[in-house]
Amino acid sequence: MPGFFLIILLCAAWTAAASPAEVREFKLDNGLKLIVKEDHRAPVVVSQVWYKVGSSYEHSGITGLSHVLEHMMFKGTRKHGPNEASRIISANGGQENAFTGRDYTAYYQQLEKSRLPVSFELEADRMRNLLLKQDEFVKEVQVVMEERRLRTDDDPESLTYEHFAATAFHNGPYQNPVIGWMGDLENMTLADLKQWYKTWYAPNNATVVVVGDVQPDEVFALAKKYFGPLKPSKLMPLKPRHEVEQKGLRRAVVKAPAELPYLLMGYQTPSLTASQGADGEPYALEVLSGILSGGNSARLAKHLVREERIAASAGAGYNLYSRAPDLFMLEGTPAQGRSVAELEQALRDQIKRLQDEPVSEAELARIKAQVVASKVYEQDSTFGQAMQIGTLVTVGLDWRLQDSYLDRINAVTAEQIQQAARKYLIDDHLTVAVLEPLPLDPNKKPRGASDGHLGGGNVR
Amino acid sequence: MYVKAWIGAILFALCSVAQAGPQIEQWQTHNGARVYLVAAPELPMVDVRVVFDAGSARDGGKSGLAALTNGLLDDGAKTADGELNADQIAERFADLGAQFGTAADRDMASVSLRSLTKPDLLQPALQAVAAILTQPSFPQNGFEREQSRVLTHLQAQEQSPGEIAGKTFFKAVYGEHPYATQALGNPDSIKQLTRDDLIAHHNRYYVAHNAVVAIVGAVTRKEAETIAETLVDKLPEGEPSPKLSKVHDLDASSTIEIPHPSAQTHILVGQPGISRDDPDYFPLVVGNHILGGNGLVARLAEEIREKRGLSYSTYSYFQPMREPGPYTLGLQTRNEQTSEALKVLRDTLKDYVEHGPTAAELKAAKQNITGGFALRIDSNANLLDYLALIGFYQLPLDYLDSYNRKVEQVTLEQIRDAFKRRIKPEQMVTVIVGGGAQPNQN
Numbered sequence: 001m002p003g004f005f006l007i008i009l010l011c012a013a014w015t016a017a018a019s020p021a022e023v024r025e026f027k028l029d030n031g032l033k034l035i036v037k038e039d040h041r042a043p044v045v046v047s048q049v050w051y052k053v054g055s056s057y058e059h060s061g062i063t064g065l066s067h068v069l070e071h072m073m074f075k076g077t078r079k080h081g082p083n084e085a086s087r088i089i090s091a092n093g094g095q096e097n098a099f100t101g102r103d104y105t106a107y108y109q110q111l112e113k114s115r116l117p118v119s120f121e122l123e124a125d126r127m128r129n130l131l132l133k134q135d136e137f138v139k140e141v142q143v144v145m146e147e148r149r150l151r152t153d154d155d156p157e158s159l160t161y162e163h164f165a166a167t168a169f170h171n172g173p174y175q176n177p178v179i180g181w182m183g184d185l186e187n188m189t190l191a192d193l194k195q196w197y198k199t200w201y202a203p204n205n206a207t208v209v210v211v212g213d214v215q216p217d218e219v220f221a222l223a224k225k226y227f228g229p230l231k232p233s234k235l236m237p238l239k240p241r242h243e244v245e246q247k248g249l250r251r252a253v254v255k256a257p258a259e260l261p262y263l264l265m266g267y268q269t270p271s272l273t274a275s276q277g278a279d280g281e282p283y284a285l286e287v288l289s290g291i292l293s294g295g296n297s298a299r300l301a302k303h304l305v306r307e308e309r310i311a312a313s314a315g316a317g318y319n320l321y322s323r324a325p326d327l328f329m330l331e332g333t334p335a336q337g338r339s340v341a342e343l344e345q346a347l348r349d350q351i352k353r354l355q356d357e358p359v360s361e362a363e364l365a366r367i368k369a370q371v372v373a374s375k376v377y378e379q380d381s382t383f384g385q386a387m388q389i390g391t392l393v394t395v396g397l398d399w400r401l402q403d404s405y406l407d408r409i410n411a412v413t414a415e416q417i418q419q420a421a422r423k424y425l426i427d428d429h430l431t432v433a434v435l436e437p438l439p440l441d442p443n444k445k446p447r448g449a450s451d452g453h454l455g456g457g458n459v460r
Numbered sequence: 461m462y463v464k465a466w467i468g469a470i471l472f473a474l475c476s477v478a479q480a481g482p483q484i485e486q487w488q489t490h491n492g493a494r495v496y497l498v499a500a501p502e503l504p505m506v507d508v509r510v511v512f513d514a515g516s517a518r519d520g521g522k523s524g525l526a527a528l529t530n531g532l533l534d535d536g537a538k539t540a541d542g543e544l545n546a547d548q549i550a551e552r553f554a555d556l557g558a559q560f561g562t563a564a565d566r567d568m569a570s571v572s573l574r575s576l577t578k579p580d581l582l583q584p585a586l587q588a589v590a591a592i593l594t595q596p597s598f599p600q601n602g603f604e605r606e607q608s609r610v611l612t613h614l615q616a617q618e619q620s621p622g623e624i625a626g627k628t629f630f631k632a633v634y635g636e637h638p639y640a641t642q643a644l645g646n647p648d649s650i651k652q653l654t655r656d657d658l659i660a661h662h663n664r665y666y667v668a669h670n671a672v673v674a675i676v677g678a679v680t681r682k683e684a685e686t687i688a689e690t691l692v693d694k695l696p697e698g699e700p701s702p703k704l705s706k707v708h709d710l711d712a713s714s715t716i717e718i719p720h721p722s723a724q725t726h727i728l729v730g731q732p733g734i735s736r737d738d739p740d741y742f743p744l745v746v747g748n749h750i751l752g753g754n755g756l757v758a759r760l761a762e763e764i765r766e767k768r769g770l771s772y773s774t775y776s777y778f779q780p781m782r783e784p785g786p787y788t789l790g791l792q793t794r795n796e797q798t799s800e801a802l803k804v805l806r807d808t809l810k811d812y813v814e815h816g817p818t819a820a821e822l823k824a825a826k827q828n829i830t831g832g833f834a835l836r837i838d839s840n841a842n843l844l845d846y847l848a849l850i851g852f853y854q855l856p857l858d859y860l861d862s863y864n865r866k867v868e869q870v871t872l873e874q875i876r877d878a879f880k881r882r883i884k885p886e887q888m889v890t891v892i893v894g895g896g897a898q899p900n901q902n
Contacts, residue, residue: 041502042838074756083756083766090757091824093831112834139769146724147772150792154722156619257721257897259615295559296534297550306546309605312612333616336608366554373557373576376505380839440619440721441898 031204045212056173064180164433172243202233258437266327292316358414481860506677514665524645535602667698672851725894733787747875752776816876
């Protein structure tokens with residue numbers, strides 16, 4: 001659905017793609033980048049158009065604009081009426097959708113391989129010729145508000161994350177939710193959207209990624225035919241908006257109707273984009289997140305869930321490919337009869353252990369074995385392969401980084417992990433948010449540890 | 461019309477030569493498990509899934525038993541070289557770069573393995589899965605931990621209006637049928653389960669005559685035979701699960717309202733739908749594609765989202781199961797708009813049942829479904845899902861090959877007729893969860 005909004009929060013630690021297949025990069029005269037990867041296993045193709053714009057390009061007062069614009073991109077051009085592009089893709093047997101993240105907005109179609117021109121024709125058309133009309137906007141912004149209620153307002157954990165991010169970031173670009181604050185959605189205007197579209201939707205701000213049963217030179221010819229005539233824009237350089245260094249631990253409490261408490265913790269960390277972090281540090285953090293939560297054998301599952309039974313679930317996450325400095329995240333739900341304070345302490349103990357003692361060779365080898373295998377597994381999904389390329393390019397990295405990923409991970413040592421933990425996972429750079437459940441029915445007593453429903457004979 | 465459909469079928473038959481589906485091989489292990497293979501030599505990896513007719517429809521009144529049994533399989537197992545605990549099993553798979561998972565729904569309980577095909581990686585992974593399947597130890601401490609984690613999961617459902625609506629809907633549609641309860645169970649039933657219940661469930665249902673092995677990957681027929689034998693060799697032959705009881709049609713409409721302090725109200729409307737082998741399968745599924753199955757292009761999305769901005773997501777779908785799974789229509793909308801949105805949903809359904817689709821709609825739907833055929837089988841992961849489905853429900857081996865042809869053969873008249881006979885807007889369950897914060901009476 002247009003509007004599937006994506007924020008890579010606690011994703012699996014290992015997501016870089018392998019690329020033994022050839023990848024070709026082209027550039028059109030108008031600045032549009034085209035990257036083609038051949039995958040001839042099935043007669044299909046995925047085509048994705050990535051724009052360098054997302055919620056991290058927005059500021060207070062206009063939050064949610066990139067995502068609402070993504071919805072409006074389905075509402076027609078001079079050539080095609082509202083939703084007509086979707087009907088055309090459908091009649092060609094295609095699947096389509098779009099997603100907005102903090103650092104990108106992307107549109108895609110998955111089609112039988114001969115239908116690629118259909119996708120290019122429609123994407124080129126709406127890249128420059130979108131008709132933004134008031135009557136469509138009035139309805140669509142209501143749809144987005146419904147989406148916000150569904151995904152955030154009525155989901156206590158998601159709501160907690162939103163307040164967490166607003167606390168962890170003071171002036172950096174990741175402070176605001178991708179979907180936007182409700183107040184900003186209510187006050188958004190068509191003029192805001194027109195300005196945003198004019199600013200960012202241009203061939204020289206876009207990358208087209210095609211993966212599938214195609215010949216790169218033929219795809220290049222198609223791209224020239226459809227995207228070639230589009231005029232480039234003069235792009236304003238993006239101001240860096242460096243997040244200020246945190247000067248002490250921050251806490252946020254979110255009270256909302258819920259059954260379960262929930263804990264989120266995040267440490268200010270660098271990511272891979274230029275000049276962030278010393279050499280190798282982001283990769284050390286990547287391995288560190290694998291040590292903690294790379295599957296059922298990792299430390300959080302083993303110690304917190306199984307051995308100590310403090311957590312019903314717990315996870316760690318680090319996004320190597322954020323455009324701006326980001327957070328190393330920890331999250332969890334306490335086990336029955338355990339408190340969120342105990343869970344926080346247990347997670348902090350795990351961090352302390354990483355600072356105090358080097359990880360074992362067995363754990364390091366285990367992480368690396370998983371990475372080697374997952375580089376093969378990732379090739380089973382053309383969509384995933386295209387996502388990797390599109391993400392890297394759109395956050396300003398070289399897509400060839402995915403080729404060196406395995407070597408970089410293999411080069412990480414136990415000492416580097418320990419150093420990264422000591423340098424970055426420190427209290428002064430930590431933000432903690434806790435969801436405090438309010439009763440779902442205010443006329444019932446709040447649930448407590450003595451409540452029979454919670455306790456049960458099997459729980460200590 | 462008859463002629464047009466006939467020509468379409470011929471044209472399609474020509475197309476479908478070019479679009480021939482994957483070659484499926486099928487055989488049985490020595491102890492009677494059915495094996496399905498699609499060779500996919502391109503990537504040096506293999507996906508394996510063993511599916512048992514051991515989903516929550518086999519709970520036998522102990523709601524949550526099947527899912528808990530399935531989820532606890534990898535908590536400990538006896539192998540040739542001694543007993544492995546949960547940590548050792550997890551480490552074994554991780555060290556090999558293998559990915560292991562378990563899953564249970566109402567019909568199926570399964571375990572899945574994804575591994576590289578290098579023998580020194582694949583063999584130990586297969587040995588571990590075989591031990592998990594055939595000699596799980598169900599340790600008492602692991603049982604208690606997972607029991608407690610299920611209780612937490614059930615609590616999490618209670619804070620989600622969508623989850624509450626889903627559970628309530630099944631209960632109302634299925635009454636006393638085993639499909640009425642969710643696989644996860646409920647707090648009371650979960651607390652009453654014992655380790656012995658799990659052992660008994662495993663002994664009864666995790667048997668070769670109740671098992672299907674699906675394999676997709678870079679293996680030959682001979683290698684696949686060895687894989688299948690390795691996995692299920694030690695399973696007793698056992699008995700297939702008995703036939704499930706019949707699902708009864710609803711005889712009256714009912715509405716269930718559940719207050720929830722949410723900003724939105726979740727609405728589900730529906731009735732029992734179709735089984736996997738239903739004679740009306742294609743007219744109903746193609747017909748539903750037009751009504752609410754094809755995303756934003758479908759009628760429900762057009763009426764509710766595109767024209768009126770009432771909901772982010774609105775849809776309808778059949779969930780074909782062993783016995784008739786539900787037919788569900790749904791949406792979420794802010795509390796104040798509940799009656800308006802529900803009315804549009806009901807009117808759209810009613811109009812569709814009365815008049816059926818237009819010829820243009822049917823044509824577009826067929827183009828979408830048949831034109832997207834290649835996409836549905838474009839990865840090993842997708843193929844494995846289909847293979848497991850074909851094996852579990854014993855669908856014909858040409859199921860994928862003939863799918864497009866059967867879609868092409870569906871006529872307007874068949875859709876109208878099937879919807880009129882089978883879909884009863886006047887005899888549906890309606891579940892409404894939401895309404896916002898309740899006034900505080902204290």
